[in-house]
Amino acid sequence: xxxxxxxxxxxxxxxxxxxxxxxxxxxxxxxxxxxxxxxxxxxxxxxxxxxxxxxxxxxxxxxxxxxxxxxxxxxxxxxxxxxxxxxxxxxxxxxxxxxxxxxxxxxxxxxxxxxxxxxxxxxxxxxxxxxxxxxxxxxxxxxxxxxxxxxxxxxxxxxxxxxxxxxxxxxxxxxxxxxxxxxxxxxxxxxxxxxxxxxxxxxxxxxxxxxxxxxxxxxxxxxxxxxxxxx
Amino acid sequence: xxxxxxxxxxxxxxxxxxxxxxxxxxxxxxxxxxxxxxxxxxxxxxxxxxxxxxxxxxxxxxxxxxxxxxxxxxxxxxxxxxxxxxxxxxxxxxxxxxxxxxxxxxxxxxxxxxxxxxxxxxxxxxxxxxxxxxxxxxxxxxxxxxxxxxxxxxxxxxxxxxxxxxxxxxxxxxxxxxxxxxxxxxxxxxxxxxxxxxxxxxxxxxxxxxxxxxxxxxxxxxxxxxxxxxx
DNA sequence: GCAACGAATATGTCTATACATAACGGAATA
DNA sequence: TATTCCGTTATGTATAGACATATTCGTTGC
Numbered sequence: 001x002x003x004x005x006x007x008x009x010x011x012x013x014x015x016x017x018x019x020x021x022x023x024x025x026x027x028x029x030x031x032x033x034x035x036x037x038x039x040x041x042x043x044x045x046x047x048x049x050x051x052x053x054x055x056x057x058x059x060x061x062x063x064x065x066x067x068x069x070x071x072x073x074x075x076x077x078x079x080x081x082x083x084x085x086x087x088x089x090x091x092x093x094x095x096x097x098x099x100x101x102x103x104x105x106x107x108x109x110x111x112x113x114x115x116x117x118x119x120x121x122x123x124x125x126x127x128x129x130x131x132x133x134x135x136x137x138x139x140x141x142x143x144x145x146x147x148x149x150x151x152x153x154x155x156x157x158x159x160x161x162x163x164x165x166x167x168x169x170x171x172x173x174x175x176x177x178x179x180x181x182x183x184x185x186x187x188x189x190x191x192x193x194x195x196x197x198x199x200x201x202x203x204x205x206x207x208x209x210x211x212x213x214x215x216x217x218x219x220x221x222x223x224x225x226x227x228x229x230x231x
Numbered sequence: 232x233x234x235x236x237x238x239x240x241x242x243x244x245x246x247x248x249x250x251x252x253x254x255x256x257x258x259x260x261x262x263x264x265x266x267x268x269x270x271x272x273x274x275x276x277x278x279x280x281x282x283x284x285x286x287x288x289x290x291x292x293x294x295x296x297x298x299x300x301x302x303x304x305x306x307x308x309x310x311x312x313x314x315x316x317x318x319x320x321x322x323x324x325x326x327x328x329x330x331x332x333x334x335x336x337x338x339x340x341x342x343x344x345x346x347x348x349x350x351x352x353x354x355x356x357x358x359x360x361x362x363x364x365x366x367x368x369x370x371x372x373x374x375x376x377x378x379x380x381x382x383x384x385x386x387x388x389x390x391x392x393x394x395x396x397x398x399x400x401x402x403x404x405x406x407x408x409x410x411x412x413x414x415x416x417x418x419x420x421x422x423x424x425x426x427x428x429x430x431x432x433x434x435x436x437x438x439x440x441x442x443x444x445x446x447x448x449x450x451x452x453x454x455x456x457x458x459x460x461x462x
Numbered sequence: 463g464c465a466a467c468g469a470a471t472a473t474g475t476c477t478a479t480a481c482a483t484a485a486c487g488g489a490a491t492a
Numbered sequence: 493t494a495t496t497c498c499g500t501t502a503t504g505t506a507t508a509g510a511c512a513t514a515t516t517c518g519t520t521g522c
Contacts, residue, residue: 003505017437019398029472040507045474061473062515069395077308077404077457169248173308173457177408177426177450195408195426206248219408226308226404234475260502271477276504292503293485 004039008047016056016067023069027057077173077226081159082126082134082215091129095157098123098187102142102149110139113209117143122153125187126215133221135184138213144205162203162211170204175224178216188218195219235270239278247287247298254300258288308404308457313357313365313446314391322360326388329354329418333373333380341370344440349373353384356418357446364452366415369444375436393434393442401435406455409447419449426450 002010015021028036033044048065051057059065086093100122105114113119120140125132138158140148145166153161162168176198180190190196197217203210233241246252259267264275279296282288290296317324331353336345344350351371356363369389371379376397384392393399407429411421421427428448434441 005505017398017400031472041473042508043506046505048473059473060515061513062471062517064472167248167250171457171459173459174454175406175428175457176454177428177448179410179424179426193410193424195410197406197408197428217408222407224404224406226402226406228402228404236475262502271479272503273478274476277475280504290503291485292483293501295502 004037005043005046008033008037008039008044009051012047012051013056021067023067025067026064027067029064077224081157081163083157083160086126086128086133092127094127095153095155096125096127097154098125100153109212113139113212114141114143117141120148120158122158124153124157126157128221131221132188133218135187135216136213138211140211141209144208144210158211159213166203166205166210168203168205168210172202174200176200177219180216184216188216190218197222197224199224235268236274236277239264239268239270239275240282243278243282244287252298254298256298257295258298260295308455312388312390312394314388317357317359317364323358325358326384326386327356327358328385329356331384340443344370344443345372345374351379351389353389355384355388357388359452362452363419364449366418366447367444369442371442372440375439375441389442390444397434397436397441399434399436399441403433405431407431408450411447415447419447421449428453428455430455 012021012027021027027048030041030044030048033039033047034041037044048057048059052059052065055068057065058068083093083095100120102118102120105111105117105119110119110121119142121138122140123135123137126134126136136157136159140158140162142149145162147165148158148162151158151161178196178198179192180188180194180196181192184196185192185194188196196219199215199217200213201215202212243252243258252258258279261272261275261279264270264278265272268275279288279290283290283296286299288296289299314324314326331351333349333351336342336348336350341350341352350373352369353371354366354368357365357367367388367390371389371393373380376393378396379389379393382389382392409427409429410423411419411425411427412423415427416423416425419427427450430446430448431444432446433443
């Protein structure tokens with residue numbers, strides 16, 4: 001049997017989503033819901049508090065609780081690591097390391113990442129069923145992730161390892177479009193001028209920058225999918 | 232003063248994120264936390280339940296509560312409507328309607344959206360500070376949104392109106408890259424072959440399809456930003 | 463008319479208590 | 493030995509009562 005507070009919450013949420021309760025409408029007072037459902041105020045409160053935290057309603061002392069305007073922002077985008085994505089759809093995955101160096105941060109980009117500490121700089125290719133899907137250029141801050149130096153990235157993709165090994169706290173993705181050219185076009189076996197999807201991702205652990213990566217995807221073979229339920 | 236349950240919750244969350252408590256570790260029993268903080272069990276429970284719902288910990292009867300493995304999936308992507316985004320960064324926004332027809336669903340795409348009912352089919356341009364930023368082709372299911380017929384989309388963008396007027400329950404976005412060509416290139420004032428970011432978005436209200444839209448962005452002028460905190 | 467004050471009201475938090483539920487472990491039994 | 497049963501334990505849900513806090517409304521005093 002479903003808990004009482006959840007039934008109440010589902011009821012109200014249903015009324016909001018169905019349009020029976022519109023933005024700005026007042027939902028019944030706690031004491032009215034107590035009487036309606038025959039439960040205690042704690043139980044009603046436990047039903048309403050999550051609706052408030054989810055941004056579905058707004059609660060004002062002395063005034064009551066009101067249906068909020070739907071949020072305009074934020075949908076949930078699945079960006080698992082590439083390896084996960086490829087194996088999940090049943091294709092064979094492998095990573096090919098193209099270059100690997102450890103050095104003291106020297107370029108502006110590296111210094112932004114690691115201050116004046118050591119970084120790993122690498123490039124590589126992600127393959128789905130022996131077909132190159134994405135080119136990756138990555139910097140890893142060795143001060144934030146000293147273990148990274150001991151890992152053999154010719155066997156596993158750095159993104160996959162980092163995801164499991166480092167407890168990140170903040171990620172920022174920028175998605176853009178570009179045309180294939182030069183070395184990257186050749187590696188992805190694309191004609192110059194072919195459209196590519198570019199994901200730039202920066203990852204933090206608390207205040208420390210962990211890694212920065214640019215992944216260039218074959219625009220014809222890859223699309224990002226984002227799904228979002230109720231809002 | 233911060234509520235007690237929130238302080239406890241923040242404490243434990245901090246220990247998990249800092250690494251003091253690692254995945255698999257048991258966090259203290261409720262009765263231990265009661266003694267430690269000098270509060271009642273209800274208060275401890277109120278602190279732990281949200282951590283469970285957020286997927287940060289796992290609770291097992293008779294066994295205790297344990298730190299979970301960090302989630303691999305899902306990050307939060309801001310996709311507000313274009314109008315919101317442009318005005319938020321201080322630029323002037325306007326929408327220009329290029330074509331507008333109401334007809335019975337005829338193409339496969341339209342029938343998938345609206346069965347054999349009526350649809351609005353329109354195309355238009357989104358401008359940021361008088362510069363064309365995105366081309367949009369949209370279908371609106373009039374069975375799901377009969378009001379749409381009464382709205383003047385020469386003045387406001389259909390996406391903006393729909394967002395406020397229709398309580399959607401599910402959205403699916405596909406993000407891909409393409410090259411500019413033909414009519415769209417001309418409207419966006421791009422050379423043929425310039426990279427474009429393409430967002431295909433389908434929106435549902437319960438089981439009913441509400442609208443389908445393809446937005447083509449100037450790849451040089453636009454990028455999607457996704458941010459995500461803690462995982 | 464207007465500002466200040468206090469009562470009324472709805473939500474916010476917390477306690478102490480109770481019983482339910484799931485899972486494990488060990489004892490009793492076949 | 494294997495199986496069933498039961499007690500222990502930790503969490504899950506719910507109650508009634510209490511006090512805190514924010515906000516509104518009406519009244520009072522100027």
